[in-house]
Amino acid sequence: MPYCPKCGVEVDNGIINCPLCVCEIPQFEEDVVEKRFPIPENIYSNQIKELKKQIFISITILCFGGILTLSSVHFLAGIDSQITNYGIIGIFGTWFYLFLFFGYISNIYLTVIGVGAVSLFLILGIDIVNPGVTWSVDVGFPVVVLFTVILLCAIKLYKRFKRKNQYVIIPIYIFTWSSFFCLGLESIIDYNFSGEISLTWSVIVLIPLLSIAAVLLGLYINLPEKIRDRLRRKFHF
Amino acid sequence: MVKKPKKKNWYRLDNTAKLYPAITSTQATSVFRLSATLKKMVEPSLLKKALVRISKRFPLFTVRLKRGFFWYYYEKTDIDPVPEEEKFFPCMFLEYKKEGFLPFRVLYYKRKISLEISHSITDGTGAITFLKSLIVEYFAQKGVPCDLFQGIVRPEMPIEDCESEDSFQHYYKKGLPDPPPLAKAYKLNYKSIPMGEYLITTGIVDVKNILAASKEYTCTVTQYFIAHYFDTLQDLFRLNSDYKQLPVVINIPVNLRNIFPSKTMRNFFAGISPAIDFRLGHYSFAELILIAQNYMKTAITEKKLAQQISYNVQQEKPLWIRVVPLWLKKQIVKIVYRNYGENRMTTSLSNLGDVVMPGEIEDQIDRFEFYPPPSDGTMKKVSMLSYRGKMYISFGSLTNDKTVEKLFFRKLRKAGFAVKIESNGV
Numbered sequence: 001m002p003y004c005p006k007c008g009v010e011v012d013n014g015i016i017n018c019p020l021c022v023c024e025i026p027q028f029e030e031d032v033v034e035k036r037f038p039i040p041e042n043i044y045s046n047q048i049k050e051l052k053k054q055i056f057i058s059i060t061i062l063c064f065g066g067i068l069t070l071s072s073v074h075f076l077a078g079i080d081s082q083i084t085n086y087g088i089i090g091i092f093g094t095w096f097y098l099f100l101f102f103g104y105i106s107n108i109y110l111t112v113i114g115v116g117a118v119s120l121f122l123i124l125g126i127d128i129v130n131p132g133v134t135w136s137v138d139v140g141f142p143v144v145v146l147f148t149v150i151l152l153c154a155i156k157l158y159k160r161f162k163r164k165n166q167y168v169i170i171p172i173y174i175f176t177w178s179s180f181f182c183l184g185l186e187s188i189i190d191y192n193f194s195g196e197i198s199l200t201w202s203v204i205v206l207i208p209l210l211s212i213a214a215v216l217l218g219l220y221i222n223l224p225e226k227i228r229d230r231l232r233r234k235f236h237f
Numbered sequence: 238m239v240k241k242p243k244k245k246n247w248y249r250l251d252n253t254a255k256l257y258p259a260i261t262s263t264q265a266t267s268v269f270r271l272s273a274t275l276k277k278m279v280e281p282s283l284l285k286k287a288l289v290r291i292s293k294r295f296p297l298f299t300v301r302l303k304r305g306f307f308w309y310y311y312e313k314t315d316i317d318p319v320p321e322e323e324k325f326f327p328c329m330f331l332e333y334k335k336e337g338f339l340p341f342r343v344l345y346y347k348r349k350i351s352l353e354i355s356h357s358i359t360d361g362t363g364a365i366t367f368l369k370s371l372i373v374e375y376f377a378q379k380g381v382p383c384d385l386f387q388g389i390v391r392p393e394m395p396i397e398d399c400e401s402e403d404s405f406q407h408y409y410k411k412g413l414p415d416p417p418p419l420a421k422a423y424k425l426n427y428k429s430i431p432m433g434e435y436l437i438t439t440g441i442v443d444v445k446n447i448l449a450a451s452k453e454y455t456c457t458v459t460q461y462f463i464a465h466y467f468d469t470l471q472d473l474f475r476l477n478s479d480y481k482q483l484p485v486v487i488n489i490p491v492n493l494r495n496i497f498p499s500k501t502m503r504n505f506f507a508g509i510s511p512a513i514d515f516r517l518g519h520y521s522f523a524e525l526i527l528i529a530q531n532y533m534k535t536a537i538t539e540k541k542l543a544q545q546i547s548y549n550v551q552q553e554k555p556l557w558i559r560v561v562p563l564w565l566k567k568q569i570v571k572i573v574y575r576n577y578g579e580n581r582m583t584t585s586l587s588n589l590g591d592v593v594m595p596g597e598i599e600d601q602i603d604r605f606e607f608y609p610p611p612s613d614g615t616m617k618k619v620s621m622l623s624y625r626g627k628m629y630i631s632f633g634s635l636t637n638d639k640t641v642e643k644l645f646f647r648k649l650r651k652a653g654f655a656v657k658i659e660s661n662g663v
Contacts, residue, residue, distance in 0.1 A: 001657075007643065008650040009440070010657040019438055019660035020643040036274075037661040038346055043325040044263060044433035 002026065012036075056102050063095045082129055089125035093118055108155055116148030138192045146184045150177050168220045175213040179206040246313040247303075250357065252405035252550050253504040256578075257357035258302060258309045258334075259570035262613070263432050264635065266330045269361070269620070270608040271368045271589075272351035276601050279345040280379070284320045287374040288343050290392045292318050295367055297401055297502050298341055298358055302334050307563055311340075311358075320345050326435040327608050327661065328633065331355050343371070348603065350375070356504070356610060361589045362492055363502040365622075366390060368605075369594065376598045383595035397500065404499040405550050413547040419510055419581040422486035423474065425616045427636035435611045436634040438642045441657040442649060444591075444623045450652065454526045459588045460533055462630075463487060464525035465652075466586055466619065467513055469645040471525075474515045476640070484514040488585040489533075493546070496539050507545045509536040510582060579614035584641075589622040599625065609633040617641055 001010050002025050004018035011018060015025055070084045070091070096118040100111050120141060127136035154177045161169065179202075186202035250258075257267045292299050299318070300311035318339055323346035333340040333355060341354035352368045359367075370390040373383050385391070430436065444458075451461040470485045490506045499505055511532040513520065520528070535541065553559070561569070592605045606629045609618035613635055621630040632642045649656050 004658075007647050007658070008656075009646055010655065012657075012659060019658045019662075020639055020646060034347060035662075036349070036659060038322075038324050040326045040434075040661060041324050042431065042433035043329045 052102055056098065056104075059098055060095065063091050066091045085129040086126070089122065089129065093122040093125075096121075109152060112148060112151050112155065116144055119144045135192075139188060142188045143185060146188070147181060150181050150184075153177075168216060172213045172216050172220075175209040175216075179209040179213075182206060247310050248297075248300075248401065249403065250309055250311065251403045251503045251505075252546075252553060253360075253506070254357040255308065255553060256570060256574060257355065259567040260574050261330075261355075261357075263330050264429070264613040265611060266328055267356040267610050268328045268331050268353050269356065269364070269610040270327050270351055270353045270606075271361075271364050272349050272606045272608075273368060273372050274349045274603040274606070275372075276348065276603055278348055279350055281320060281322075281345060283378040284343070284345055284350065284375055287371055287378045288320055289317045291367070291371045291374045291390075294370070294390055294392045294394065294396065295502065296396065298354075298367065299339060300358070301336070301338070302340065302357070304334075304563055307559060307561070307566070309563065314339070318343060320350075322346065323349070323351060326433065327351075327437055328353060328435055328611055329433065341367075358504075359502055360490070360492070360504045360506045361587065361607070361620075362494060362505070365589060365592065366502065369592070372602065373595065373598065376601065381598055381601070383597045386595040388593070389595065399500045400502045402499065402501045403503060404493065404497065404501045404505040405546055407499070408493075408497050408543065408546055409550040410543055410547050413544050415548050415551075416541075416544050419486070419577075420512070421483050422512070422581055422583045423470075423483040424580075424583060424614075425473075425636075425641065426477075427616050427638045429613060429616075429635050430637055434635075436637070436639075436661065437608055437631055438634070438639065438646075438658065438660045439606060439629055439631045440642075440646045440649065441659070442628050442630065442654045444626050444628050446654050447628055450654075454523070456526050456530050457533075458628075459489070459586075460526065460529040462588065462619075462621065463489065463511060463529040463533075463586060464522060465648065466584075466645065467511075467520070467525045467529070468522055469641060469648060470583065471513075471515050471520060472644050472648075473641060482516050484512045485583045486510050486512040486581060488582040490585070490587050491537055491542065493542060496537070496542055507542055507549070508582075508585075509533075509545075511536075575614070579612070582615060584615050585609065585612075585618045587618070587620040589620070592622055592624045594624075604629060606631060611635050619645075 002013060002015065003010050004021065004023055004025060006021050006023040007018055009018070009020065011025055014027075016027075017024055067088055070087045073079050074081075074084045074088075097115065099105075100114045100118070103111075105111050105114060123136040123140035123144065127133050127140075154173050158169065158173060182202040182205045183199065186199055187197045190197045190199075261267045296313060297311075299314055299316065301314045301316075303310055303312045316337060316339060318341070320343040323344040331340055331342065331353070332338045340358040341352060344351040344353065350368075350372065352364060352371070354364045354367070366388060367390075369388060373386070373389050374392065376383065383389070447458055447461065451458050454461065454464075456464075466487055467485065470487075474482070474485060488508045488510050490508050493499065493505045493507055494501070497505075509532075511529060513525070513528060558566075587607070587609060589607050593599075594602055602624070604627065605622055605624040607620045607622045608631050609620040611633055612618060616636050617632055617634045619630060619632050621628060623629070632645070634642070646656050646658060
């Protein structure tokens with residue numbers, strides 16, 4: 001029978017690592033030992049998948065019903081109102097958003113691009129339905145593209161960042177990227193409405209947010225491991 | 238014509254059972270496991286027949302939990318339990334509030350038969366009686382009948398009223414003073430593993446070696462392990478010196494049937510809580526044994542346990558508590574349990590004792606094991622039993638950190654015991 005060289009306890013034949021200290025067990029015999037446990041499945045992951053599926057199917061049926069009702073009102077009853085058109089576009093958009101948020105596309109970058117694309121479709125739809133609204137191409141498109149690009153950059157950087165304490169790093173990211181987004185947002189609005197860019201409120205937002213992010217980052221990187229561990233323990237959720 | 242008295246098809250939850258539906262969650266499932274590993278592969282068709290026959294003899298277990306306006310209650314059901322092949326982690330949540338589910342499940346895997354049962358229905362004694370009876374019936378189906386044997390129930394035996402007795406109510410004495418309140422306990426603080434996982438580490442030691450060591454210290458096996466567990470936690474306490482330090486408390490369930498003459502199959506146990514404050518200094522093993530011995534001697538007496546029973550029962554007696562609607566009661570119980578139950582213990586250690594099977598089949602059973610219910614409040618619990626000269630000590634853990642297990646079993650090894658370790662391989 002094999003023994004763990006570190007713990008001194010006996011383990012079953014064929015065990016690669018000690019169940020207590022994970023130390024490698026020297027392999028001498030080739031006896032096949034019957035497994036005492038099956039490779040365990042998580043009872044809840046299947047249940048959660050099933051529940052998610054049921055919820056999404058219910059939502060799809062509801063959305064389909066909503067679109068059918070509004071289309072009937074529009075085409076059969078001949079009521080051509082902006083509200084029914086907005087309703088149809090809104091339901092389509094909501095369905096696509098939920099499809100993405102339910103995680104049916106496993107790649108996070110594609111999901112973010114998808115959210116951006118649905119948002120573009122929504123604002124374009126609003127523009128088409130109401131000829132009085134003309135801001136979708138000039139303002140809406142750049143804002144959505146800016147937001148999507150910033151989010152993609154943030155995710156890319158977050159994944160590459162070695163120190164991954166989400167309870168500290170996520171707020172830092174939110175503060176930093178929100179301040180950049182505000183800068184871009186004000187620039188787009190200014191450029192479209194006054195023809196020139198003069199930054200005011202976004203700078204006021206940027207300074208405190210970036211300062212807080214910098215202080216947090218500095219504290220986090222320089223904090224002793226003991227305090228960082230305590231923070232992790234206290235604020236984990 | 239004399240009217241036959243109508244059979245009651247529901248029953249109240251006992252005093253301890255009332256707690257469990259309120260505090261049960263997907264992580265703290267209140268489900269514990271007892272398993273028997275046979276020498277030969279389990280035959281599912283025979284197990285199914287045996288289970289159906291034996292479950293008819295345990296009507297208390299074939300029930301469904303229902304919501305009353307003020308309390309939960311159990312309603313009898315005609316569902317026949319079906320053994321399932323084991324594929325999930327041990328001690329997972331039982332959906333016994335739903336239609337078609339029972340408060341227990343029987344699993345099989347290769348040579349092993351496992352019973353997973355909710356604590357709201359019975360305690361370790363009731364569960365081991367059920368499992369042993371199931372194994373005997375399984376062998377009877379295989380053509381290996383056994384003679385009548387203590388602790389084994391046969392399907393043809395008449396059901397006695399005392400089996401369904403709520404012994405907490407029976408032995409409740411009105412007017413006893415409350416026991417002194419417990420202080421807050423040191424907590425094992427670890428990062429949890431994902432919901433739906435539960436890690437088991439079992440150490441196997443020879444009973445004769447443990448008995449010899451216990452004899453040396455003139456204590457019982459349980460007292461020896463309490464001292465050993467305290468010693469382990471003492472080391473851990475020193476390692477984690479930055480944690481908020483509080484007394485270490487080990488909760489020990491005591492089988493009240495050994496003190497009060499009860500034959501109930503329902504819950505009938507009380508928790509006692511030996512505590513040591515390691516801030517006072519280092520304790521030698523001899524001192525820890527002495528503390529465990531003295532504590533057990535004074536705590537496990539009829540008077541003290543009657544006081545404990547009375548205190549617990551008194552909590553549900555006042556009219557103003559009884560008339561609180563169930564949904565509100567459930568929330569209150571959760572808060573009270575978290576603050577005055579879970580927070581008052583560091584961990585728990587449960588010893589089911591020696592399992593004895595009839596001579597006709599004892600050679601055909603390799604081992605018995607006992608896994609504690611998972612608890613997110615204590616993170617780790619220990620349970621143990623012995624069978625044919627081997628003691629099976631199982632840690633149930635909701636964290637990947639195995640420092641406690643490592644310290645515990647390495648200490649046993651250091652004390653000169655040969656220890657074999659197994660785990661559910663995660």
